[in-house]
Amino acid sequence: QVQLVQSGAEVKNIGASVKVSCKASGYTFTSNSITWVRQAPGQGLEWMGWISTYKGDTKYAQKYQGRVTMTTDTSTSTAYMELTSLRSDDTAVYFCARDKNFVFEIWGQGTMVTVSS
């Protein structure tokens, strides 16, 4: 079946980087973009950006410009989101989602990233 499976929980120090993976299966990976969304504890959903799995084009939310990099490995149908210079307020669950015609129709299970000092 169509699914996105994300990497496991991470604990990072302030100032470090984290790279979350999102492995797609059950469909042609390059047919749809991947969007990344995060949710801080007790807070709402926040769009971080998207990547075209076909061309590799990216678009990031202004808030994350310079700190986030989204990439893909088409040979393994995997998307990656790397966030650098981590701060305590980056503690959140990070989701990937298949972005089909501006609809986030399939979601990964989420990856908890905890940033502590």
Place this chain on the structure above:
Amino acid sequence: QSALTQPASVSGSPGQSITISCTGTNSDIGGYKYVSWYQQHPGKAPKVMIYEVSNRPSGVSNRFSGSKSGNTASLTISGLQAEDEADYYCCSYAPGNTRLFGTGTKVTVL
């Protein structure tokens, strides 16, 4: 860009209908047909309930419906059921090929 504005909470009794509003600007909701709604139960990933303002994905109950007027989109849940208790988020296409989520609404079934 600021998040789209939703009421923090909406409640209703089983069988009733409720409506959740999502207010943006003519640069996002008012400018495009790409408004979607997501349901999120605690500890779970979101699930799309409505896309392109008023379309329901296969498998989503027809008790869920969407509409838009000007800069405000709405999600209506009719025949409210206990399983509908969850958080709901709207999302809109926004300038520069970006996306904007709403602030989220907690639906409580009394």
